[in-house]
Amino acid sequence: IIPLHHPSLPIRVSYLKKEKAKRNENNWRRKKRKIGKLVNPISSLILAAVCSRDLLPKRAATLSPTTMARRSLSANLLLFLFTFALFHTHALSKTLKRDVKALNEIKSSLGWRVVYAWVGDDPCGGDGLQPWSGVTCSTQGDYRVVTELEVYAVSIVGPFPTAVTNLLDLTRLDFHNNKLTGPIPPQIGRLKRLKILNLRWNKLQDSIPPEIGELKSLTHLYLSFNNFKGEIPRELANLPELRYLYLQENRFVGRIPAELGTLQNLRHLDVGNNHLVGTIRELIRIEGCFPALRNLYLNNNYLTGGVPAQLANLTNLEILHLSSNKMTGVIPVGLAHIPKLTYLYLDHNQFTGRIPEAFYRHPFLKEMYIEGSSFKPGVNPIGMHKVFEVSDADFVV
Numbered sequence: 001i002i003p004l005h006h007p008s009l010p011i012r013v014s015y016l017k018k019e020k021a022k023r024n025e026n027n028w029r030r031k032k033r034k035i036g037k038l039v040n041p042i043s044s045l046i047l048a049a050v051c052s053r054d055l056l057p058k059r060a061a062t063l064s065p066t067t068m069a070r071r072s073l074s075a076n077l078l079l080f081l082f083t084f085a086l087f088h089t090h091a092l093s094k095t096l097k098r099d100v101k102a103l104n105e106i107k108s109s110l111g112w113r114v115v116y117a118w119v120g121d122d123p124c125g126g127d128g129l130q131p132w133s134g135v136t137c138s139t140q141g142d143y144r145v146v147t148e149l150e151v152y153a154v155s156i157v158g159p160f161p162t163a164v165t166n167l168l169d170l171t172r173l174d175f176h177n178n179k180l181t182g183p184i185p186p187q188i189g190r191l192k193r194l195k196i197l198n199l200r201w202n203k204l205q206d207s208i209p210p211e212i213g214e215l216k217s218l219t220h221l222y223l224s225f226n227n228f229k230g231e232i233p234r235e236l237a238n239l240p241e242l243r244y245l246y247l248q249e250n251r252f253v254g255r256i257p258a259e260l261g262t263l264q265n266l267r268h269l270d271v272g273n274n275h276l277v278g279t280i281r282e283l284i285r286i287e288g289c290f291p292a293l294r295n296l297y298l299n300n301n302y303l304t305g306g307v308p309a310q311l312a313n314l315t316n317l318e319i320l321h322l323s324s325n326k327m328t329g330v331i332p333v334g335l336a337h338i339p340k341l342t343y344l345y346l347d348h349n350q351f352t353g354r355i356p357e358a359f360y361r362h363p364f365l366k367e368m369y370i371e372g373s374s375f376k377p378g379v380n381p382i383g384m385h386k387v388f389e390v391s392d393a394d395f396v397v
Contacts (some may be wrong), residue, residue, distance in 0.1 A: 105163035148172040177201040181218035189214035213238035261289025270297035348372035
């Protein structure tokens with residue numbers, strides 16, 4: 001035991017303080033290693049608050065009111081720092097170089113019509129500049145990435161910009177109502193996250209690349225009103241999420257792939273105004289096909305044969321458009337038993353016989369077009385709405 005007046009006491013006290021400081025420093029380093037690498041100065045402040053002595057666990061019996069107040073203040077400070085860090089990190093996020101390069105290449109290829117709205121080098125904005133018009137970005141980790149690109153109805157002229165296929169985080173691509181030419185590049189298959197692809201009302205040509213079947217997240221595909229040719233690719237049946245498929249007003253030839261019937265979520269199929277051949281029986285030959293289909297447009301092609309009774313198995317069908325083909329035979333009564341059928345277009349074919357009486361009692365059927373066929377005379381008001389159309393009419397969705 002050292003007396004209080006012993007001359008070595010100050011040395012002993014100094015030694016104990018140094019040992020305590022050393023232990024505290026070692027404890028700090030261990031906690032720092034457990035939490036991980038610091039990512040920015042704000043994280044350092046949060047880490048300091050987490051590892052401060054006031055936030056370390058203590059037995060309840062040793063807590064004084066002063067200590068409890070101090071710990072409450074520290075907790076509030078930690079919450080503030082955490083919230084601030086979220087906004088600080090978002091503000092400091094930079095756009096992924098890959099996307100910056102791709103968008104600037106697209107900017108160069110699209111010409112002056114979009115340059116006026118695309119100011120600066122960063123498509124996601126920054127340094128006081130807004131994001132480029134039609135460009136949507138989101139934060140992923142420490143970077144911002146381009147998730148949507150919508151440049152439509154500005155009369156863009158030229159080939160499809162291949163640089164688009166480097167925007168690997170795209171979920172929406174909309175170039176509709178422009179003057180794009182040439183083919184869709186096969187690199188389109190790289191856009192694995194793409195959900196909506198809208199290229200209608202352009203001048204795109206050649207065949208649809210089979211790589212389009214690699215877009216497993218795709219739900220909406222709009223390729224109508226172009227100059228595509230060749231056959232409709234069977235690879236479209238590899239798109240499990242596809243709901244809407246618009247291929248009308250092109251130059252497709254051959255048969256409609258029956259494999260499309262395996263698309264469990266497909267609600268709308270429009271292949272009208274092409275040069276397609278074959279029969280409806282071939283299209284629906286797969287058992288249980290088109291379980292969710294509501295709208296089927298096969299009009300203005302070169303389809304032959306009759307309307308198979310199996311078509312009544314498409315119980316969700318609301319619109320059936322068969323106008324202007326070369327179809328023959330009688331209309332099966334089972335067609336009138338499709339429970340939700342609302343619009344039926346049979347005009348300008350070579351059908352014969354009478355309209356089945358069941359159509360007159362259908363609760364939802366509003367319009368039925370039969371002009372230009374060889375049905376026997378004698379028609380009645382149809383359905384609960386008492387409407388029956390026998391004249392030509394343009395139908396636009």
